[in-house]
Amino acid sequence: MIDIHSHILPSVDDGSKSMEESLGILRQLQGEGFNTILATPHVMEGTDYLQPQEILTATESVRQRAIEAGITVEVFPGAENYIFPEMAKWARDGKLMTLGNTGTYILVELPMMEIPRYTDQVFFELQVEGLTPVLAHPERYQGLFREPQRITEWAKRGILFQIDFRSLSGRYGPQPKRLAERMISSGLIHFVGSDAHRISRSESTNKEALQTLRQMLGEERFEEVTIKNPRSILEGKVIQCSSDYMLNDVDIKKKKRSLWSIIGKIMSK
C-alpha cells in the first residue's frame, strides 16, 4: 500500500523530531502494510516557508538512512500545502512541492474550522496550472460537517480526496468518523494517508481501521485507493473518475438496519 500523507521528515514541521523517530514511524507503517510513503511536511505561506529543495534534501537523507537501517519502505517527497490566495502563482513559480515531485498532483490543506471564501478560486487556478488538487483529510474539517455538499461540488470539478484512515477508528471524534464513512460509502475517496506525526501507541488500532476500510470498500476499490491511484500520482498519470457523485447518508442506512433488527427480535419472541 502507498501512504500519501505523513510527517516523517525530522525537524522540519510538527512531525518527527529526530531521524530515529522518522525511522520508527517508517517501521511502524511498514508493519501496517505500507511499502511506499510520501513525506508531506506542512508548507505555509511566509518568508521562511519550507522550500521544495529543502524537502528534497530531507527526503533523500531519510531514504538513505532507511536503507542503511534495513527498512524496505520507499520514501518519496511531497508537501501538505496550507491554502492561501496566491497558491497557484507560487506553484507556477516552482515554489511549492507537488506529490512525488511529478508536477501533477498537489496536496492541499484547509483550516480546521472554516472553509476560506477563496477555496473554489484556488482549486480552479491550480487546475489552470495543470495541477490536480488533492484535498487532505476532508472528513476532519468542521466547515464540511456543516456543508458536506461542498465535497460533491468539488468532486464534480475534479478535486480528489485523501482520507485519513485513522478517522475510522474514532481518533478525531464521532463527526470525522461519520463523514469518512459517508464519503467511503459514496465512492468519494481516492487515496489514504496516515498523517503520521510520531510513532503511534496503538498500532493495532491503525490495523483495525485499515481493515474496516477494506471491508467498507471491497477488495477491488481498496486496491484502487491504496495502490492503483497513488501509483498514478508517482507516475504523473491522470486518474479517471466519475463525474456523477452523490454523498450517501450512511446514518439513514444504519437506522433502517437497526429498525429491522428490532422488528426481527420482536418477531422471534
Ligand SMILES: [Fe+2]
Ligand atoms: Fe498532515
